[in-house]
Amino acid sequence: MTVGGVRGPGARGAEVMVAEARKAFWVMVGVLAVIWIAQVINWADGYRLSYEFGTRARDIGSLPTILTAPLLHFSWSHIEGNSGPLFIFGFLSAYRGVRKFLGVTALIVVGSGLGAWLTESPNSVGAGASGVVFGYFGYVIVRGVFDRHGIDIVVGMVMALCFAYEFTVIVPGTPGVSWQAHLFGFVAGIVGGWVFRDRRPGSSARVGPSSPVVPTVPLADPTQSSG
Secondary structure, rough: EEOOEEEOHHHHHHHHHHHHHHHHHHHHHHHHHHHHHHHHHHHHOOOOOHHHOOOEEOOOOHHHOOHHHHHHOOHHHHHHHHHHHHHHHHHHHHOHHHHHHHHHHHHHHHHHHHHHHOOOOOOOOOOOOOHHHHHHEEEEEEHHHHHHOOHHHHHHHHHHHHHHHHHHHHOOOOOOOOOOHHHHHHHHHHHHHOOOOOOOOOOOOOOOOOOOOOOOOOOOOOOOOOO
């Protein structure tokens, strides 16, 4: 609202949110551009990158690949299936602040990748952005509750209802799917909602005019006591 040519706090807050949403949009466009460029190179090389920089369970030398595996896929259908949800949940995770989003993303990537590295079958190779997708999914669902933002609570409920079928691949049973990466990513997203929640300053205790005040009177001789 503008009063006497001066914008009120509500208008400034809306402008900040729009600016952050614009940043979030372009950040996710950039992310998708990176994984699609990687896919073209990977496809041209016979998907060798996915096997070299994908995550091999409990292989110490492969541990750093938990950072590269989300950028790589095993087929065109694999990347196509991940791209839409990645953009949607990534944007919804980022639109309230890109800086916070980067912290949440780091937590999800490490949590999902490390969980898969510890629990997947030996000699398996994991790659793909789906663990990150599930991390953003979990974060979007709980963020409104932790931040106490009504609109985000509604967004989380709508996303949970619209994508409820996604929960079928965070439990064992789907052949060829790393449910471990999905599950640990989802849990990491929930943890991220708590770790990166908005912290409001607590109200400090105040002494009102009617508060009782007890004076302190020093003894004349501190070595004496009444008997």
